[in-house]
Amino acid sequence: MRNLQEIKSDKQSKYGEVIEYLSQDNGYWLENDKWDFEIEIFFNNVVKVGNATYKHIDFSGIKSINLKNEIKFFFLYHFKEGLFTNKVIARLRNPLNYFTKFFKEDTLLREDKERIYSRWKLFLINNGIKFKSTETTYFSFTNILIDFIKDFYDDREETEKDIWYSKNIVGAKVPATGVHGAGGHINFESVPMYYRDTIKRYFKTIITKKSWNHCHQIISHLNYFFNTFYSNGYTDGFIENLSRKDIENYLYWVNNGYKDKNATYKSKFISYARTFLEYIQMAQYDTAPKKEVSFLIFQDDIPKRELNKDEVKKAKFIPEPILKQLDNNIMALDRPQFIPIYILLRETGWRGTDILNLRYDNCLEQIWNNKEQKYNYYLCGEITKTGIAQLKIPIRDKVAEMVIKAIDKTKELSTEENNPKKYLFNAYEGKLKGKPLAKATLLKTIKRLIVQKDIKGTNGELYHFRLHSLRHTRAKEYVEQGMGISVIQQILGHQSLQMTVHYATVSENVLYEKWKNTEDLELFKVDTVNNELIEVDSSSAEG
Known part of the structure; x- marks a missing residue:
């Protein structure tokens, strides 16, 4: 981890970037401590969340000028980059008000995230906020804020950090409509410290090859892989010594934990882990399994991916x-x-x-x-x-x-x-x-x-x-017009032929037309008087 003093030495020049960023739109964000949702450069309207109506977000309670500008920068950046919707910002008004009363220092840079989270959690509970581990609006507010501020002041190469932001990785495959994950980042902090460098090294090889959202899925499933083993008594070094029995335990945990999920859902917990283990073994990482991965995870271990039958039945095709x-x-x-x-x-x-x-x-x-x-x-x-x-x-x-x-x-x-x-x-x-x-x-x-x-x-x-129904409908049209499945796969940009096959259905009318063409083949004849089948000689050599 980079020395805190090294990061602080760059703080003055980086803080200048904060001021420059806030100076956009004729300095509105820098000069005003209360941002009006109704102004044109902001949301141009009041924001409604449930039954509540919000007209502004207020930073005036933050006494430290430096801290105030850094928190303003946090909000403005997420707004400008489309990472926070108007409703998210409105929901964060109240956590910000509580934080203003809670935090009295002049910077978040030297704060330990875990320590401040414990204090913040207790503060909120004492102020009548009910605790939920999944609550991101209140309880995770300090974590998100500290991660962002520390990342901003940390000038190391992005792939050396524990949190990677798509904006800082050249060649990251980010869709125009945005990325998944809070703030558009991939977080490695949940990976056990012993294996963190291994995971980051692996991701460095795929981060510009796979889409950002796909990478986000992979780290989520690998986190489950690590957390499951560690929570069941395994310790640092378990990957190197993996046995088939260990994998059988993992398969049981996945299938038991997600017994109500379909095969497609469960398959990723196994396939992503196997791909990761295979790569680090071929690349001869120090932390790679000693036993061949092919003898640890079998192909048959991965549930055959399929669309949930209920999903297939949903109205995918526009009538x-x-x-x-x-x-x-x-x-x-x-x-x-x-x-x-x-x-x-x-x-x-x-x-x-x-x-x-x-x-x-x-x-x-x-x-x-x-x-x-x-x-x-x-x-x-x-x-x-x-x-x-x-x-x-x-x-x-x-x-x-x-x-x-x-x-x-x-x-x-x-x-x-x-x-x-x-x-x-x-x-x-x-x-x-x-x-x-x-x-x-x-x-x-x-x-x-x-x-x-x-x-x-x-x-x-x-x-x-549903907008996506246009895609399904066009795929069906391609099929009905006689286009080959492999060609449809290429046109639609599917990664696998299996996904395209799900669209390979035809309407009842087309089915009838195709069937009608077989009427005159006379494969068999029926005596309509006696209702008896008249056999057809199939031994004829005629064309």
């Missing part, structure tokens, strides 16, 4: 009558900027995050077609969920013309300040400035169209639209 109404009325959206997004979702079957992640400088390409002797248009984008750096799929000329118009308009509106990452569907002002248009706003806009056009399902009620 054809509903789909026609949506397609025919989409030009009537009350926010026209979302029209091309909907069209691209329908055309490609990509995820909403994939379309919103498109960049105007490289999202469209023309590729020569030898057979047709002409150039065809291809949509090009990064699929962060499955780690595909650039997926190219063909699109129709009319859709390409729409994309070209969108590119021209975006180029005209974009500057280095309002669209530094060159998003095709960019927000040019407000809290999302410089980020893609919000997927949630697109969904709300389509839902308003459903109300406006009175689009109802078979139950007579307004259709309950």
